[in-house]
Amino acid sequence: MEKYISVKEIEEAALSILPKPARDYYKSGATEEQTLAENRTAFQRLRIRPKCLIGVTQCDLRTKVLGHDVSLPVGISPTAMQRMAHPEGELANARAAQAEKTIFTLSTIATSSIEEVAEAAPDAIKWFQLYIYNDREVTRNLVLRAEKAGFKAIALTVDTPLFGIRRADVRNKFTLPPHLRLANFDGVLSTKIRSTKNGSGLNNYVENLFDKSLTWEEVKWLKSITKLPIIAKGILRGDDAVKAIEAGCSAILVSNHGARQLDGVPTTIEALPEIVEAVRKYNVEVYLDGGVTTGTDVYKALALGARMVFVGRPALWGLTVGGQAGVQRMLNIFRTELEYTLQIAGMYFVFAVLQLLLTLPKIWFAMSRPTVNYEIK
Template sequence: MDSRQLGPRLQGQTKRLRGSCDPQSVAVFSLIINLGKTEVEELGASPGHDNTLTIQHTCAAARWAAARGGRAPAGMWKRFSTQLNVQHIQKRRPRSQIQLCAGADECCTRDDNLLAYKRIRLRPRILRDVSVSDTRTTVQGMEISFPVGIAPTAFHCLAWHEGEVATARATEALNTCYITSTYSTCSVEEIVAAAPNGYRWFQLYVYRDRKLSEQIVHRVESLGYKALVLTVDVPYTGKRRNDIRNQFKLPPHLKVKNFDGVFQETAGPEEYGIPANTLDPSISWKDVYWLQSITRLPIIIKGILTKEDSELAVEHGVQGIIVSNHGGRQLDGGPASIDALSEIVDTVQGRIEVYVDGGIRTGSDVLKALALGAKCVFIGRPAVWGLAYKGEEGVREVLQILNDEFRLSMALSGCRNVAEINRNLIQFAKL
């Protein structure tokens, strides 16, 4: 097939797949194709290709063909290596639905996570001798090779058959941090066995049944996880219209492995393979004290967007904050994560470490976040796109692209190491 014809031919493919293919193929296809206009423009084909061809289309075609013993389109893997650099290409929005890339309601916050970085400009310094550069940093006292980790994202087995195991091996190989999602499709035991020397944190929800949360805390602590990431912005699941429209469900052959056998079969409503009433909307700051009472692991709170809550986090003795709006999948209309970062850094004043996720697509985005005070950034969707591309190797490539771009952006801005990055590098554009 001519690659220029690939996009148009895939526009209606999901409907045909639903009628004729197994649930896994439909789920994989649906996972990869991106609905968001901003992300479609950012991750589109290189200049000269048909306007409807996108990297997601190419990956989807390869995975769809591979599931049937076919081959990927020629040159697809080479084209993927530029997927985090392609910009300013006009695209038509694909009609297919996906779970990962969907945002809440109108997807304004999801899209603003990307646009906010474009409003930030860099002020490079010159004649600084950047012949040698060092991207290493530390998070919670542990050295990592560069300040980009993997954020907690669910259901990696939808993107690649090895799922979170492949993601964990990739982060171990590149010596960076991987936050395992509660909703992983591999168990924490499988992940640790596959990457025994990896640096991992575990993302935690507080459930109505506190014993359920306590059991998973003790499991990950005994397995050598180094921190707990308490997600606090999900008292209820946001209204993700694309998930509703697409009737997203985890395929029957996949399970949320960390809770395999915990929940009995039920006819009641479910959210992503777990009974819908499991999350506890009554969670409050007192639960931070409760969590501290059952573990010695550092506690990092994920989902803070205001200076008031960051001050409360410090007062309650947590060890870190991830500035996050859940990838724009919870409250639509909230601030972009990067826009909320400065006031939180200014409030915390170095008493605890501050990280950020959401909207990071290039090495210069990483540099901007660090200049505004983040200790490290975490990526979600790009890691899963890499996983869908070629498993562990694909995740490695995404991380390596960001590392290479970050190193170059750092040098071009006159910084030789992470310690030299500061807010003097930043100015804001009027767009």
């Protein structure tokens, strides 16, 4: 694994290995995939303003997230059906997070169950990503199982009344390979995704399963059935972030679902400053995922107010090329790049001053000035 020295190299290797249906499923975005590309290039438009000769003596990446200690501010986002990438799938990914002392998030539509992941990585900080089903008993059961298995938070996905149009999946008539199942379910809910008459088998699977009528009242219902903190995942607007907090969420995950839901939405790094400002008086944590591929990307998100950054596809690429070792290599590339960035930029993580000069794209002009200096003290 040491031969890979960047996340990009791991990605290229993984894409050369994966079968076409799985490869296209993991890497594709919604419709024209404009936001998919912008998720990355938006980071590239941000400029770091280094401070020189500040006397760097240490660089400590440790922080606390929802009261739990993590060794670096990079965790693993939920991604579905990971056994398409590697036979151990989510188990290997969770073990990697455990070894690197960071957070692993398990998808509702995983190919390893809540209980299997808990057994494989008992000491990992584990979050459970939740979709709310029309059948509330299905949802309740998932939440209670996660709490019983020692998961530390529920990441409620709020941007998915239905899955977006992903043309590669439609073209491929994507289905889960027949030797795999959605392990958190029994019966038809675990196997229905293995076949499709037309279009994406995943979209056909969730049709009539997800509750499109959800409002923020459902957060109050969730809080009535669990003591776990609830994270609103999929927020791109300040007003929605406030509604989530006022409904009872403990944190906000700024996310556009890997640009897989609706093309043309803001990138997550563009949306982050508005959301951080909107919830400032509530003293809650804000996280980000989407388009993060380098340690400098992580640095920029932290500078704009994110407490933690999560990566989904990079974890899949690491899983594909090397199982647990591949995911750990991916995390350690981020760790090294972030350490170098922090020291060369001239700041101590968390305690010192960070300055960024932002050149924001036109979509953001209506909400902010085109050039902004940010300072975090």
